[in-house]
Structure formats: structure tokens, C-alpha cells
Amino acid sequence: MLDNNIQFSPEALNLVNKYIAKFPEGKQKSAVIAVLHLAQAELGGWLKPEIMDYVASLLNIKPIEVYEVATFYSQYYMKPVGKYVIEVCHTGPCWLRGADELIAYFENKLGIKKGQTTPDGMFTLKGVECLAACGTAPVFQCGMDYYENMDNEKVDFFLDKCRQENKVSRPYPVMN
Amino acid sequence: MGIKILTKDIDVPGIQNFQVYRSYGGYNSVEKALRMTPDEVVEEVKKSGLRGRGGAGFPTGMKWSFIDKKSGKPRHLVCNADESEPGTFKDRYLMSKNPHILIEGMITSSFALGANLSYIYVRGELMYVVNILQRAIDEAYANGFLGKNILGSGYDLELHVTCGAGAYICGEETALIESLEGKRGNPRIKPPFPAISGVWSNPTVVNNVESIAAVPYIVNNGGEEYAKIGIGKSTGTKLISASGHINKPGVYEIEMGVTVEEFIYSEEYCGGIWKGRKLKAVVAGGSSVPILPANLILKLANGEPRLMSYESLSDGGFATGTMLGSGGFIVFDETASIVHNLWNFERFYHHESCGQCSPCREGTGWVEKILHKFLDGHATMEDIDLVADVAKKIEGNTICPLGDAAAWPVASAIKHFRPEFEWYVTNPEEACKPGAYYTGDKLVLA
Ligand SMILES: Cc1cc2nc3c(=O)[nH]c(=O)nc-3n(C[C@H](O)[C@H](O)[C@H](O)COP(=O)(O)O)c2cc1C
Ligand code: SF4
Ligand code: FES
Numbered sequence: 022m023l024d025n026n027i028q029f030s031p032e033a034l035n036l037v038n039k040y041i042a043k044f045p046e047g048k049q050k051s052a053v054i055a056v057l058h059l060a061q062a063e064l065g066g067w068l069k070p071e072i073m074d075y076v077a078s079l080l081n082i083k084p085i086e087v088y089e090v091a092t093f094y095s096q097y098y099m100k101p102v103g104k105y106v107i108e109v110c111h112t113g114p115c116w117l118r119g120a121d122e123l124i125a126y127f128e129n130k131l132g133i134k135k136g137q138t139t140p141d142g143m144f145t146l147k148g149v150e151c152l153a154a155c156g157t158a159p160v161f162q163c164g165m166d167y168y169e170n171m172d173n174e175k176v177d178f179f180l181d182k183c184r185q186e187n188k189v190s191r192p193y194p195v196m197n
Numbered sequence: 198m199g200i201k202i203l204t205k206d207i208d209v210p211g212i213q214n215f216q217v218y219r220s221y222g223g224y225n226s227v228e229k230a231l232r233m234t235p236d237e238v239v240e241e242v243k244k245s246g247l248r249g250r251g252g253a254g255f256p257t258g259m260k261w262s263f264i265d266k267k268s269g270k271p272r273h274l275v276c277n278a279d280e281s282e283p284g285t286f287k288d289r290y291l292m293s294k295n296p297h298i299l300i301e302g303m304i305t306s307s308f309a310l311g312a313n314l315s316y317i318y319v320r321g322e323l324m325y326v327v328n329i330l331q332r333a334i335d336e337a338y339a340n341g342f343l344g345k346n347i348l349g350s351g352y353d354l355e356l357h358v359t360c361g362a363g364a365y366i367c368g369e370e371t372a373l374i375e376s377l378e379g380k381r382g383n384p385r386i387k388p389p390f391p392a393i394s395g396v397w398s399n400p401t402v403v404n405n406v407e408s409i410a411a412v413p414y415i416v417n418n419g420g421e422e423y424a425k426i427g428i429g430k431s432t433g434t435k436l437i438s439a440s441g442h443i444n445k446p447g448v449y450e451i452e453m454g455v456t457v458e459e460f461i462y463s464e465e466y467c468g469g470i471w472k473g474r475k476l477k478a479v480v481a482g483g484s485s486v487p488i489l490p491a492n493l494i495l496k497l498a499n500g501e502p503r504l505m506s507y508e509s510l511s512d513g514g515f516a517t518g519t520m521l522g523s524g525g526f527i528v529f530d531e532t533a534s535i536v537h538n539l540w541n542f543e544r545f546y547h548h549e550s551c552g553q554c555s556p557c558r559e560g561t562g563w564v565e566k567i568l569h570k571f572l573d574g575h576a577t578m579e580d581i582d583l584v585a586d587v588a589k590k591i592e593g594n595t596i597c598p599l600g601d602a603a604a605w606p607v608a609s610a611i612k613h614f615r616p617e618f619e620w621y622v623t624n625p626e627e628a629c630k631p632g633a634y635y636t637g638d639k640l641v642l643a
Contacts, residue, residue, distance in 0.1 A: 095363035
């Protein structure tokens with residue numbers, strides 16, 4: 022069902038058109054991956070069904086085509102998550118250089134376990150697979166940014182910065 | 198210092214900007230290629246002996262010559278910048294520091310293939326790299342190197358960067374094509390191969406970032422010059438992503454043929470094992486390739502030093518060899534648990550299986566579960582053979598090679614490190630203690 026309260030800003034709609042323009046006419050479905058990223062960034066941080074329906078309507082494809090994609094890829098959130106999703110790499114090379122300890126430090130600081138969200142809705146802690154940054158392990162990603170060669174002090178600094186900034190942080194393709 | 202091709206100018210301040218890149222000879226290969234015929238460019242790449250840097254090592258020029266030109270359908274070049282193989286981070290390094298080398302390679306290569314619409318597909322986690330590439334593409338358009346009638350040659354090329362959203366399997370070329378079409382990343386059954394039917398059923402070539410970035414040098418200097426670098430059929434240079442228990446993790450551009458020993462211990466590269474420890478094992482080409490103990494990674498069966506090349510790393514087959522793969526070089530010191538690492542890798546494959554084939558979807562789950570019994574101290578001796586057997590039943594029985602990629606690490610870890618698995622069974626209390634590590638007498642260290 023379309024929910025009229027769900028609407029991209031004019032700037033975001035402009036971006037959607039740019040994503041679509043990357044593909045030949047009639048192939049606008051290809052833009053769905055980028056548009057879903059943008060939807061998470063603009064429309065509350067996760068993909069509730071009404072948002073996916075809205076994306077389907079923008080791309081003129083069936084809602085099921087959007088659900089199929091949204092549920093396949095790990096960067097899309099199908100449930101509410103924190104404003105900041107801290108995605109700590111827990112794959113082999115990072116594990117060799119302290120990923121478990123990094124995760125434990127986050128768990129301790131935030132009072133939650135991997136996979137959980139803080140009660141104030143600020144942070145979700147997630148374990149993710151190799152981020153292509155194994156040479157600067159341990160690492161995590163949040164929003165657009167990579168945080169590499171992490172230690173406890175840098176984590177403290179990062180968390181303080183987020184609390185000050187206090188807004189939904191999700192990656193999406195920026196185009197001029 | 199060996200020759201540098203891909204990283205020669207990578208630390209030049211401002212090299213991300215078109216003008217700076219251009220002042221270092223950037224985009225010369227486009228000018229040169231446009232004065233050649235597309236087939237002549239393909240011919241130079243064939244002569245260079247360049248082999249695909251994405252993992253499989255298939256000759257790039259040969260792959261290009263398979264593209265269907267007869268059907269008259271539009272052709273596409275798609276750059277595989279999905280880089281998700283654990284241990285691999287070279288493409289990210291190259292694209293984020295010197296994006297124009299990839300854009301230049303895309304233009305020259307697209308011209309060779311007769312493609313007028315090409316894409317760079319970047320994993321969704323690397324969104325900041327998507328944005329860096331977008332800026333570089335915009336600059337190339339603004340300077341007449343992309344768009345209609347490039348440099349007045351009559352050749353048109355539209356180039357776009359697109360993104361994924363978190364899925365290792367989208368690095369497999371047909372899954373990548375599905376994803377580019379806006380679908381789930383389910384690999385396709387081959388044939389037809391992408392060269393016949395790829396993106397939107399059009400003839401398509403998929404190449405890794407590093408393969409495409411090598412093309413400008415080949416066009417500028419000629420395929421024969423490139424082929425003089427390296428050793429045997431491993432021509433040119435290779436970016437190695439070095440991680441794990443070494444003093445200097447990072448991306449190193451090596452001339453193929455450097456010895457593994459020099460790569461690990463010299464100051465120019467990894468700088469030796471950290472904390473003054475000993476080398477226990479190496480995964481030389483990304484998580485999917487067989488793990489080798491110290492003695493086998495350093496020396497061939499005949500006692501000669503093993504080299505960093507396709508042939509030398511695979512010398513001995515799966516009995517005593519491994520593969521160059523994507524060049525994800527993961528080093529384990531004497532305290533590392535091979536069993537724990539294997540469980541970690543298998544959790545990865547289970548998580549990343551797209552689920553289309555039962556052997557892969559179910560098998561990776563069972564492998565992960567059985568391996569976890571070792572870490573919990575509940576494994577039996579039979580579990581060692583059981584886990585090997587499950588892995589063997591995945592291998593060769595699936596649509597795409599992810600199944601094999603999940604199986605090989607299991608077979609090699611058990612083959613080379615069985616006593617360590619047995620130790621987890623016979624001494625679980627000791628083995629499962631935090632900080633404990635195996636020191637059995639069959640362990641080979643270097
Ligand atoms: C499971 C799986 C993951 C892969 N991931 C990547 C990847 O991240 N990057 C890449 O270039 N190739 C990857 N490949 C290899 C591609 O399928 C393909 O062979 C490669 O992109 C071809 O480019 P090349 O010939 O230049 O190496 C992967 C293959 C499999 C089976
Ligand atoms: S082998 Fe695994 S990843 Fe590949 S198609 Fe089959 S289920 Fe999917
Ligand atoms: S293993 Fe963590 S970034 Fe590769």
C-alpha cells in the first residue's frame with residue numbers, strides 16, 4: 022500500500038533520476054539498489070514495507086521485485102535499527118588482529134550484545150564480513166565511513182562524535 | 198625496488214584530480230588506442246600475457262576475443278569492483294587513491310571491445326569509493342575523454358559507476374550481472390557465458406579492477422614490453438594484499454617471481470612476522486585457496502624456493518600447493534588457531550551462500566556447525582572426517598564456484614593440520630582455553 026506520508030525530498034528525487042539515467046530506457050529496475058540505499062538514508066534508516074512500495078512506484082516495478090532485492094543484501098535493514106549502525110568486521114584477517122576484542126569493547130561501552138540496539142535507539146552493533154580493509158584491521162564501518170586500525174581510544178572518540186551529531190547515518194551514492 | 202606499474206604515481210599529491218593525473222601521462226593510452234583499431238588493442242593485450250586479477254587468472258586478451266561481435270547487439274564492459282574475498286583489499290586501495298587509472302583503463306578497454314556503455318560495479322560498503330569514482334568520471338566527461346565522439350575520433354562511450362548492497366556472491370561475474378540488472382545476486386548457469394549473453398542479454402566482458410588498470414601501460418608500451426616483466430606465464434606485476442600477523446600489513450605491487458620468503462621477511466614488503474614470532478601458515482590468495490604450512494609455502498617439493506607467481510604457488514597441485522587467487526596473502530603466526538580460523542571462514546561462506554544449490558546452502562551450514570563443536574570442546578575424532586566429507590560433497594556439485602571456495606579451505610586445513618584438530622578432540626580443556634595454542638611436535642614453523 023502506498024503511504025502518502027512517505028516522500029523523498031526534492032533533492033533526493035533529483036538523485037533518483039540521476040541513478041535511473043545511468044541505465045538504458047526501460048532498464049530503470051537496475052537503479053533499485055541505489056534507490057534503496059537512498060531510501061534508508063532519507064526515510065528513517067530502515068526499509069519498512071511502505072518504503073519499499075514507494076520505491077517500487079518510483080521505478081515503475083512490482084513491489085515484489087523490490088522486496089526480493091531488499092531481503093537479499095546485508096546492507097538493507099528489514100527491522101528498525103539505531104541511528105548509527107556500527108558494522109564491525111569479524112572475518113578471519115580482522116579476527117587475527119583483534120576483531121573479537123574490538124567487538125567486546127563496543128559491547129561493554131554500549132551495554133548491548135552484537136546484533137542489538139541501544140535502548141535510546143542511537144546505536145546498533147553488528148558483526149559483518151570482510152570489508153576489504155584487512156590490512157588496517159581491526160575495522161568497522163558506519164554510514165559512509167571506514168574506521169581503521171581501531172583501538173579503544175578511537176572508539177571512545179567515535180561514539181562521542183556520534184552522540185554530538187545525533188542523526189541517521191547511511192551510505193548512498195552522492196552525485197553532483 | 199621492483200618495477201611499479203599500477204602504483205607508480207599513487208602517492209603523488211592530488212593524483213585523484215584529472216589535471217594532475219594527466220600531467221603524469223594519464224589518459225595517453227586513450228589517445229594512442231583511438232589511433233589504432235579495436236582489434237589491434239586486443240592483440241596488444243593478448244601479447245602482454247595479462248591474466249585476470251580477480252582470482253581465476255584467465256588470459257584477459259583471450260577473454261576479450263570471445264565477445265560476440267556478430268549478433269550486432271550492444272556490448273558492455275563491466276568492471277568487477279565487488280572486492281569481497283576475505284584477505285583482499287587491493288582494488289579498494291587502487292580506486293580510492295588513483296581512481297583515474299581505472300577510468301582510463303575502462304575507456305581504452307571499452308574501445309577494444311567495441312562497447313559504448315560500460316559500468317564499474319562497486320560493493321555497496323565502499324560507497325565512499327563510488328563517490329570518488331563518480332567525481333573522476335565527471336572530470337573525464339568534462340575533458341572530452343567520455344561521452345560522444347571522444348577526442349574527435351567518432352567513438353562514443355558512456356561510463357557509469359553503480360553499487361551493490363552487501364553480498365560477497367555479487368563478485369561472481371554472473372551474480373554481478375544479475376545485481377547490475379537490479380536483482381538478487383543469484384549466479385546464472387553457464388553457458389551461455391557473459392561474452393555471448395551478459396547484461397540485459399547483451400555480450401558482456403567482466404574484468405577485475407586490477408586487470409583493467411593494467412591496460413593503459415600495455416597500450417602505451419606495447420604488450421611485448423609488459424610480457425618482459427614477471428616470470429613465465431605470470432607476466433607483469435601483481436598487487437598483493439598482505440594481512441594478518443606481519444609487521445607491515447598493506448598493499449604491495451610486486452613483480453611476479455619474487456620469492457615468498459622475500460615477500461614475507463624483507464623490509465620492502467611484509468617486514469617479517471610480528472612480535473618476533475614464527476611463521477605457522479599462509480593463505481596466499483584469499484580465503485578460498487588452500488592453506489599451506491610454513492615449510493610448504495616457502496619451498497617447493499624439490500626444495501627450490503616458492504615464488505609469488507601463478508605457476509609456482511600452484512606447484513604440487515592441492516597436495517602440496519595452493520593458488521595465487523586474488524592475491525589476498527594472509528599470514529598466521531605460531532599462536533594462531535587453524536581450527537578457529539577455518540570455522541571463521543566457513544561461517545563466512547555459509548553466510549554468503551546465495552542459497553540456490555542445496556549442497557552449498559546446506560553443506561556450508563553443516564561445515565560451520567561441525568567445526569564449532571571443536572571450539573566448544575565437544576568434537577569427536579569422527580567429526581574430523583565428517584567435516585571433510587561434507588565439504589567434499591559440496592565441491593563440484595554447485596552452480597558457481599562458491600561451493601568449491603568453501604570446500605578447499607576445509608580439505609587443506611585437515612590435510613596439513615590434522616594433529617591440531619585431534620588436539621581439540623583429545624585435550625578440549627587445554628585447547629579451548631583463551632590464549633592457548635597448539636604446539637604439537639608435528640607443527641612446522643619457520
Ligand atoms: C564467489 C566468487 C566471488 C568472486 N569475487 C570476485 C571479486 O570480488 N572481484 C573480482 O574481480 N572477481 C571475483 N570473482 C571472479 C569473477 O567471477 C570473475 O572471474 C572476474 O571478475 C573476472 O575478471 P578477471 O578476468 O579480470 O579476473 C569471484 C568469483 C566467485 C566464484
Ligand atoms: S554454489 Fe552457493 S553461492 Fe553459488 S549458486 Fe550455488 S548456492 Fe549460490
Ligand atoms: S577481514 Fe576485516 S576487512 Fe577483511
